[in-house]
Amino acid sequence: MSLRSVPAALPARLLQLVLGLFLYGIGIALMVLAHVGVAPWDVLSQGIASSSPLSFGLATNVVGAVVLLLWWPLRQKPGVGTVLNVLMIGPSAQLGLTLLPAPEGLALRIATFAGGMLLLALATGLYIGARLGPGPRDGLMTGLHARTGWPIWQVRSLIEGSALLLGWLLGGNVGLGTVAFAMFIGPLCGLTLGWFGIGRPQPAPRAP
Structure with a gap:
C-alpha cells in the first residue's frame, strides 16, 4: 500500500509540494556541510558560487532557471x-x-551526508508525489529523450556528467559522497516514490 496514491485536494498537494521542496534543500545543505562530495548538480552550484559573488543557494536558483530556459526549444x-x-x-x-x-570528524561527516541523502530521497517522493510538475532537470532529461530518441539513462548520464565536469572545473567538491550519491539515490528514490504511488503498477480495471 502506498501512503497516498493521488493527493485528493489541491491545497493538500500544494502543501506536500512545498514541504518536499523545503526538505530537499535541507537535504542538500546537510550533504554540503558534510564535505565529502555532493551530487553532480550541487557540484556545479558549488563551482559557480566559488568562482562568483553568488551564494550557494543563489547559484542553485540560477542553475535551475537556466535549465528551465532550455525547456523552450x-x-x-x-x-x-x-x-x-x-x-x-x-x-x-x-x-x-x-x-x-x-x-566535525569523519564519522559524523559521513553520518551527516547519509542523513542528507535519505532526507533528499524522502523529499523527492513528497514533491513528485504531489503531481504538480517535474523538476527542471527531470524535464530537461525527458525532453531531450523525446527529441533525440536516446535512452533515458544515456541522456541522464550526459546531462549529469556535463554538470559534474563543469562544476569540478569551477572548484566544486567532488568526493566519495558524489560516488555514493550516484550509486544509492536511484534505489532510495524508487522506494520513496513507491510510498506515494509513483512507479507502482496500477491494478487492472475490473470487467463490467
Missing part, C-alpha cells in the same frame, strides 16, 4: 511544481547552510 511545459522547484530549493538549502552546524 524542447517544447516542454512546466507546472507550478517546476516553477516552485526553481524558486524554493536554493533558499532552503542556503537556510540550512546558515543555521545547521558543520559536523
Whole structure:
C-alpha cells in the first residue's frame, strides 16, 4: 500500500509540494556541510558560487532557471511544481547552510551526508508525489529523450556528467559522497516514490 496514491485536494498537494521542496534543500545543505562530495548538480552550484559573488543557494536558483530556459526549444511545459522547484530549493538549502552546524570528524561527516541523502530521497517522493510538475532537470532529461530518441539513462548520464565536469572545473567538491550519491539515490528514490504511488503498477480495471 502506498501512503497516498493521488493527493485528493489541491491545497493538500500544494502543501506536500512545498514541504518536499523545503526538505530537499535541507537535504542538500546537510550533504554540503558534510564535505565529502555532493551530487553532480550541487557540484556545479558549488563551482559557480566559488568562482562568483553568488551564494550557494543563489547559484542553485540560477542553475535551475537556466535549465528551465532550455525547456523552450524542447517544447516542454512546466507546472507550478517546476516553477516552485526553481524558486524554493536554493533558499532552503542556503537556510540550512546558515543555521545547521558543520559536523566535525569523519564519522559524523559521513553520518551527516547519509542523513542528507535519505532526507533528499524522502523529499523527492513528497514533491513528485504531489503531481504538480517535474523538476527542471527531470524535464530537461525527458525532453531531450523525446527529441533525440536516446535512452533515458544515456541522456541522464550526459546531462549529469556535463554538470559534474563543469562544476569540478569551477572548484566544486567532488568526493566519495558524489560516488555514493550516484550509486544509492536511484534505489532510495524508487522506494520513496513507491510510498506515494509513483512507479507502482496500477491494478487492472475490473470487467463490467
